[in-house]
Amino acid sequence: MTTLETLHYDHLLMALGLGGRCLFPGSPAQCALRYGNYAILPGVPFPVRDGHGLTVQITPRPTFQNQRQQDEGPTLLQLSTLIHSTRDSERQTTASVAHEQWPLPSDFSVSSENLPDEPATMGSQLLSGCSTLVLPAYIECMSPGTSSDIQEELRSWGIDCQAFRFGPHWKAFCLPWTWCPDRHEFHYMFYHQDVTDSHGAIVHTDDHELSEVELMRFLHQLGYFRAAIIAREECLPRLHLIEFLDVVQQPLGQDIHRKQPPHWPARLSNTRHNVPFFYPGEDPSDPAFLISSGLTAEDFSAFFKSGTDVLCRDPSGHDFPESTKSVLQISTHQDIAAFDRIIIYADGSSQPAHRHRPPQWNEELGLGDTWAFAVIGETYIGSQTKIEVIGWAARGLGFLLGLQEHWLPPS
Numbered sequence: 015m016t017t018l019e020t021l022h023y024d025h026l027l028m029a030l031g032l033g034g035r036c037l038f039p040g041s042p043a044q045c046a047l048r049y050g051n052y053a054i055l056p057g058v059p060f061p062v063r064d065g066h067g068l069t070v071q072i073t074p075r076p077t078f079q080n081q082r083q084q085d086e087g088p089t090l091l092q093l094s095t096l097i098h099s100t101r102d103s104e105r106q107t108t109a110s111v112a113h114e115q116w117p118l119p120s121d122f123s124v125s126s127e128n129l130p131d132e133p134a135t136m137g138s139q140l141l142s143g144c145s146t147l148v149l150p151a152y153i154e155c156m157s158p159g160t161s162s163d164i165q166e167e168l169r170s171w172g173i174d175c176q177a178f179r180f181g182p183h184w185k186a187f188c189l190p191w192t193w194c195p196d197r198h199e200f201h202y203m204f205y206h207q208d209v210t211d212s213h214g215a216i217v218h219t220d221d222h223e224l225s226e227v228e229l230m231r232f233l234h235q236l237g238y239f240r241a242a243i244i245a246r247e248e249c250l251p252r253l254h255l256i257e258f259l260d261v262v263q264q265p266l267g268q269d270i271h272r273k274q275p276p277h278w279p280a281r282l283s284n285t286r287h288n289v290p291f292f293y294p295g296e297d298p299s300d301p302a303f304l305i306s307s308g309l310t311a312e313d314f315s316a317f318f319k320s321g322t323d324v325l326c327r328d329p330s331g332h333d334f335p336e337s338t339k340s341v342l343q344i345s346t347h348q349d350i351a352a353f354d355r356i357i358i359y360a361d362g363s364s365q366p367a368h369r370h371r372p373p374q375w376n377e378e379l380g381l382g383d384t385w386a387f388a389v390i391g392e393t394y395i396g397s398q399t400k401i402e403v404i405g406w407a408a409r410g411l412g413f414l415l416g417l418q419e420h421w422l423p424p425s
Contacts, residue, residue: 023047023056026068035072046071046148051141051217055151069145076172136184138164140177141217143189143201147175159184178249180205180215181257187217195252200224204233207244207259233258281399282355322348325389325405345391345402353391356404360387373411383411 017026027036027045036045047054048069054060062068134157140149155167164177164186176193177186183205195201200223206214218232226243233241238260245257327344334342350356362385368376376382386408393400 017062019061020059021054021062022059023054026054027070030070032070032072042075043072044075046073048145048148051143051145053142053148053151071146071148073148138179139185140164141185141187141215143187143217144193147173147188147190149173149175149188161186164188178203178253178255181207181255182209183215185215189250189253193250195250199252201253202229202256203249203254204229204256204258206238207257211260229256229258233260279355279357281394325407327405343402345404348404350391350404352393353404354394355392357390357392358387359390360385362386377412385409385411 015029017029024033024037026047027033032045035041035043048071049060049062049066052060054068135154136157136159137152137154138159139152142149149168150171153164153167153171155163157163159179161177161179164179165175168175168177168188175188175190177188179186180203187203198221200220202218202220202224204214204216204218208214216236224232226246229243230241238258240261241258242261243256243258247255247257249255325348327348329339329342329344362383364383365376365381368381371381373382386406388406389404391402391404393402
């Protein structure tokens with residue numbers, strides 16, 4: 015039979031000529047359409063492919079007389095209320111008819127303590143293990159929804175079968191009481207300990223009895239890569255209930271340690287003498303005790319004067335945060351000798367993901383390392399302290415292929 019790619023329950027029955035028997039109001043039969051263990055329900059599209067074999071099961075629609083004969087006894091609606099008098103019994107009559115008694119409304123009181131508690135119910139999804147057993151997709155049974163509770167609820171639907179629940183999941187696997195597995199078939203019901211797993215109830219059939227390793231290999235194929243078999247129970251001959259747990263690494267629940275800013279360095283107690291680092295002295299009188307480094311006095315003077323224009327002092331044009339701009343007080347001068355203490359904060363921006371890459375590769379892709387430092391001057395005025403920013407500097411590290419080493423590009 016040729017159908018559309020998406021099959022509908024009513025379209026197929028109409029094409030088979032079963033609309034009058036199963037679909038129309040007052041139809042004498044009920045039709046169940048299944049593909050293997052999957053039920054094709056009315057209003058739910060079902061994708062089909064070439065070669066799919068569909069099963070249509072036609073059963074007589076139960077009549078009211080048949081349903082009544084199956085009931086074990088009459089169904090009664092009972093209202094349990096306690097009616098008692100709140101005062102001495104007194105004959106109340108009307109003016110027209112003397113022998114009719116009419117109690118006052120206050121003579122009746124309903125005690126809520128004697129009313130029965132509303133039974134707690136729960137929903138359960140049903141899976142059929144036999145093509146001849148037609149079940150509703152969902153039922154509502156008495157809590158806690160054990161196998162006996164599900165079987166009892168199905169009896170009220172006119173279905174007498176045995177049910178096996180998937181552990182803590184709200185799903186059950188149903189089989190007829192006369193079910194007998196094939197000699198070469200072994201059936202397995204898997205359930206995940208994690209009840210939040212919507213796909214944690216699985217039914218599998220194999221041609222041989224699976225070992226624990228084979229069970230874990232099957233779960234690995236379904237995406238449970240770290241599944242561990244917790245328990246194994248034989249519900250019926252060749253029907254096993256398997257409890258498993260997918261061991262997934264969970265992040266630690268402890269609080270993330272946040273680095274606290276360090277305290278401001280303690281104030282120096284010694285007196286500072288503002289003197290140059292280097293004095294160009296006279297030549298020694300005895301050259302025998304002279305150690306020559308190859309550097310002249312002019313070289314040393316140029317070295318100590320080379321940092322005059324290194325620091326950046328103008329914050330305009332930089333995208334600094336507002337919190338930084340509010341405290342960024344640039345000093346009016348950068349004479350180090352005018353400050354009582356110099357504090358330097360340095361930091362680097364190494365890329366952890368590329369620390370093992372060649373330096374040339376990092377430089378070509380713009381991921382090279384950089385470093386920066388800020389120079390802060392501190393001046394003591396009595397017991398008060400004045401803090402000013404002298405300047406800051408930021409540099410990138412370059413790479414010279416010939417030298418095979420890092421170098422600092424000129425600013």
